[in-house]
Amino acid sequence: MYQTSDIKKGLKFKMDGAPWNVVEFLFVKPGKGTAFTRTKLKNLLTGQVIERNFRTGETFEPVDIENRNVTYMYNDGEHYYFMDSESFEQHPVGETALGDSVNWLQDNMPCDILFYEGRPISIDLPNYVELEITYCEPAVKGDTANNAMKSATVSTGATVLVPLFVENGTTIKIDTRTGEYCGRVSK
Incomplete structure (x- = not known):
């Protein structure tokens, strides 16, 4: 069993019958009253984020979450298929479990999938991906006041804001956690 003193970022535990992940925490000791x-x-099943205060001494049940190394294979329109790197078993994952990660998936991309009670609940991608720009508007000369950005569509179909100097066919580096442009990639 976990106690409130064990709470830290990334801790996974069971509360109200569902698995939860600690995103942020702060120990508060008010001038009057008890610490909390x-x-x-x-929520690892629904993605819902809540704020909750815990009194000192409360206990939590640990949750059994399995992390597997997988490789993205393909999408059949309904599910995304990943192959386990150890057992070579294929795991179909629905789009709801993937969330925004769908925008950055490439064939043969290594990932980690979290399983709860035998079913996939979320995916961890590499922090950065390199994608080619398939479409972006040409930059207009003299349109460069204060870090001007434009929309660009990458090979996966996602839209990213890029600087004006980036052109079609350019390979760029994108942060998968934020979806932001990080730089051009020289090949």
């Missing part, structure tokens, strides 16, 4: 821990929690 203020947390921001994410």
Whole structure:
């Protein structure tokens, strides 16, 4: 069993019958009254984020979450298929479990999938991906006041804001956690 003193970022535990992940926490000791821990929690099944305070001494049940190394294979329109790197078993994953990660998936991309009670609940991608720009508007000369950005569509179909000097066919580096442009990639 976990106690409030064990709470830290990334801790996974079971509360109200669902698995939760600690996103943020802060130990608060008010001048008057008992100390407590203020947390921001994410439901691993639904993605819902809530804020909750825990009194000192409360206990939590550990949750059994399995992390597997997989490789993205293909999408059949309904599910995304990943192959386990150890057992070579294929795991179909629905789009709801993937969330925004769908925008950055490339064939043969290594990933980690979290399983809860035998079913996939979320995916962890590499922090950065390199994608080619398939379409962007040409930059207009003299349109360069203050870090001007334009929309660009990458090979996966996602839209990213890029600087004006980036052109069609350019390979760029994108942060998968934020979806932001990080730079051009020289080949």
